[in-house]
Amino acid sequence: MNLYDALGNAALSENNNEDFKKLILKSESFIDDVLHQQLKERQKKRDDILQDIFDMEILVENLKLFINMKDQKEIETLTLLGCDSYAYADIIDKNKIFIQIGYEFYLEMPLEDAIVFLKRKINLYEE
Numbered sequence: 001m002n003l004y005d006a007l008g009n010a011a012l013s014e015n016n017n018e019d020f021k022k023l024i025l026k027s028e029s030f031i032d033d034v035l036h037q038q039l040k041e042r043q044k045k046r047d048d049i050l051q052d053i054f055d056m057e058i059l060v061e062n063l064k065l066f067i068n069m070k071d072q073k074e075i076e077t078l079t080l081l082g083c084d085s086y087a088y089a090d091i092i093d094k095n096k097i098f099i100q101i102g103y104e105f106y107l108e109m110p111l112e113d114a115i116v117f118l119k120r121k122i123n124l125y126e127e
Contacts, residue, residue: 053125063111063118066094096122 053063069075074089098106099114 049125053122054127056122060115060118060122063097063115067111069094 066075072094073092075094077089077091078086079089081087094111096108096110097114099107099117101107101117
């Protein structure tokens with residue numbers, strides 16, 4: 001629905017206050033019903049994109065830490081199982097990682113390549 005559909009023919013005479021009041025009520029109704037809903041939807045999409053960018057930036061920093069830990073053979077970490085439940089996990093081969101490249105598709109790549117990929121993806125999100 002657009003504004004023209006909501007208001008119809010808005011030609012008013014100068015002497016008709018009743019038509020003007022109706023036009024104002026229709027305008028307010030359109031703003032409340034349509035524009036506020038569209039604004040909420042766009043804000044939700046924006047918040048989701050910002051959260052994705054934040055998560056990717058944290059992952060880039062963690063990958064840099066893994067690269068700097070070359071002398072350690074094994075890394076012990078906590079992994080999220082769901083519902084705020086965690087389990088200990090051992091990372092044996094820290095030279096490669098699986099990165100989500102699209103809808104539930106993952107690609108195994110070296111840490112350095114993953115950092116480059118994530119930085120490019122962040123740049124695409126920010127454009």
